[in-house]
Amino acid sequence: MMRFRRVWIGTLVALALVVAGCSRIAPGSWPGVSVGPDTVWVAYQQQVFAVDKATGVAHWAFPLQPDRKKTFFAAPQLTPDGQTLVVGGYDNVLYGLDPATGAQKWTFTEAQDRYIGPVLATEQGIYAPNGDGTLYALTLQGTPRWTFTAEAALWAPPVPEGDTLYLASLDHHLYALNATTGQEQWRVNLEGALPAAPTLLDGVLYVGELATEVAAVRAADGTVLWQTPVAAWVWHSPVPLGDDQLVVGDMDGHVYALRRDDGGIVWQTQVEGGVIGAPAVHDDTVFVTTRAGLLVALNASNGAVRWQRQVHQEATIEAGPVVVPDLGLLVAPSDAGNPLLALDFEGQPIWSFVPQKK
Amino acid sequence: MWTTLVVQPMLNLLLWIYSLVGNFGVAIIVFTILVRLLLAPLMHKQTKSAEAMRKLQEHPKWKEIQRKYKNDRERLAQEQMKLYSELGVNPFASCLPMLVQIPIIFGLYQAVILALGNTPAQLLELARLLYPALNPSRLIPINGQFLWMNLAYPERLHIPGLPFGIPVMAILVALTSYIQSKAVATTTPSTGEGQQAQAMNQMMTMYMPLMLGYFALTFQSGLALYFLTSNLVMIAQYALMGKLSWDDLKFWRR
Structure with missing residues (x-):
């Protein structure tokens, strides 16, 4: 009888483990990238990074160490006065950070769901779309002004x-x-x-x-x-x-x-692989990134493929390329060790940002 | 393979029902009733097997080997197995419906997560798995609200004035699992190999409500809704077959 009891307990424990194993949360999205005068900000999994635009070297990370309770994919946005970098997280919290140091200045915690998309920051204030279907209007200091609620999630500013x-x-x-x-x-x-x-x-x-x-x-x-x-x-x-x-x-x-x-x-x-992120246009070329890990350059006048580069061998690319006129293109592969690459307009690498693991 | 054969058809069936009824909670309930109907022949077989076990214990040969080998457990077990085989009785048949449910539970768990995906990556995965005939682009986003629950999240009922949410679904799932497990347990015999089967059923009676209650507490309430509906349908089936005795449900007895 003991044998059967052991078998049953084993079966139940195995069942519990398998179901628990199934509960691993898949990566929620792809890196969110925005560009300032000298800095590129990238929200990627458990941290937000400020990266030097010319070299790809990190200035700071928020939080300093990866925090399992925090997840960021929405592109950080600088307020027009340049005083605050605003980014929403999958912990339902909107963070106001010091753009120079990454230090937390304020938080807004009234949302009921994740921040999927970036905020809009204007001189009038901050407008934060949330997965709970509400657009939260805040002052530049993070104080609530008004809300508007739609019938389903808001993923875009x-x-x-x-x-x-x-x-x-x-x-x-x-x-x-x-x-x-x-x-x-x-x-x-x-x-x-x-x-x-x-x-x-x-x-x-x-x-x-x-x-x-x-x-x-x-x-x-x-x-x-x-x-x-x-x-x-x-x-x-x-x-x-x-x-x-x-x-x-x-x-x-x-x-x-x-x-x-x-x-x-x-x-x-x-093109090979699906296109999820917005294309980017520079001069007479349309650049698209694809889920096959490609950066493709198209002739803007007729769509003919000029060239394509395999940016990453294993990762897909969902985020669209970002044109930085005095640099080239920023490409952000998903689920890759290097979530941000700078390439020239011919697709040749300039730098690759790899978050430091401490 | 698992996704293609189990999760994808289940997901599409769920969303097809959703496209007809317009409510994901109702879709899960309809889906669960369909699953229970599909499993009804297995359940019938299990009940028949339990009846056969009960009759077996009245058999003269059974009584004879119990008496003859009462001091030799190994030989007793061999003779009992021989008798099972002679009379075509399977003492563990009651486990089968639960084992068949396991892939359905896992498949449904993944299907609910995918259908109610609330991140871009989950929506991309959903798009990959939907059959084109469903016209999926018009279905998105799936409304996961049912009664007071968001089926994509673990359930808690928040009552004004209470500083915490009450896990109503987890309590109901544990309670109905206990009733349902107990109903299964009362249909099995209680001597010899039957004791082993009964011991297993006792384990089920004890652990299944706790385990399913824990799942309902921790995982998406869509899965809890499946457990609850499934339990209620099974209890109704047992009641219709006259197999449910309320006296046996009193846990303080025995």
Whole structure:
């Protein structure tokens, strides 16, 4: 009988261990990168780093040592007065840091869920979108001003114009809010989740949808001007291309140039691996990063592939490339030992940032 | 292989039900009832096997070997095994429905995490696993709110004035697991090899409610909802078969 008892206890313990093992939380997102005058900030897993733009050497890390209770993927944002670097974490906390030292200045702890996307920091204050569906408006010192709650998570910062904020939500709606009070001015249902901020150009909001579309909406009243179907989910904000076009990539690796006035496709091309992050445009080249670990340079006028580089052999790249005019491109592979690489405009490495393990 | 064969079909079935009913909690309940219906033949087999064990103990041969080898446990076990085989009785058949449930529990656990994914990486993984026929882009995001619970998180009921949340689902899961385990235990015999089977059932009666209660306390409440629904359906099945005796549920007895 003892043998059976042992077998049963063993089975139950094994079951508990397997289920507990299954509970390992997958990496939540990909590195969030933003660029200051001399510094690049990268939020990556358990720390936020300030990296020297010219050399790739870290100035500071927040917290000093990796903290298992903290996770950061939202790109840190510098306030317009240059006094505070604001970054939200997966611990539901928004942190105000000293940009020079990384020291914590204040925290805001009222959110109920994770901060997935970056904040918008303007002279009027900070606007922090949260996974709980609420946009938290704060002063530059982190004091609450007002809140606006959508019907589902907010993963993208609002886009400002005058006293209006345009806000995209996973609840399929694009909202216009009064920036002073948070009062809703209009909303439009685009029938698909909106994971990224709209791009505002000449009074029109352009937005990518998970419902395999790119849409244009009149900013004044929320009228849908056009919706262009694409092959797969669009995760990022459309990027201006020249004076009258936009470029977007989809999750199946298609890259499209669309006319801004009617959404017509000017050219389309296919790259290896899905495109999740926004493409970047520099001179006459469109750069995209792909989940196959590639950085691909496309001819902006016809989409032809000029060259492609395998940036990382094992890691995928979900974050879009960032153009830094006096440096080159910043590329942030996911789940890699070096979450930030600087490359020149031909894709040749300049530096690679590897967080110090102490 | 595991993902393709178990998690992916389960995830898509769950989301297909969700697309029909519009509520993920209701989808889990419907899914669980479907699973229990699929497992009903196994449960029936288990009940029949327990009945056969009970009859076996009345068999003259059984009584004879109990008497003859009462001082030789090894030989007694050999003779009992021989008799099981002669009469086609499996003393451990009651374990089978629980063992079959294990991959379903693991699969559902992963399916719930994927479906209610609230990070970009989880949503990317979900996109990879959804069948195109579901028109997944219109389903996203999945609404994980059910009653007072967010099914993507462990459940606690917060009552104004109380400084802590009450784990209602964990308590209900532990309670219904106890009732359900006890119902299984009362259908098995209590002598010889049957004692071993009963010992196992006693272990189940003791540990399963604690273990499932712990899971419900710690993991996503979507999984707790599966456990609770599954237990309630099984209790109803036992009650319909006339196998549930409320007197046997009194834990202070024996």
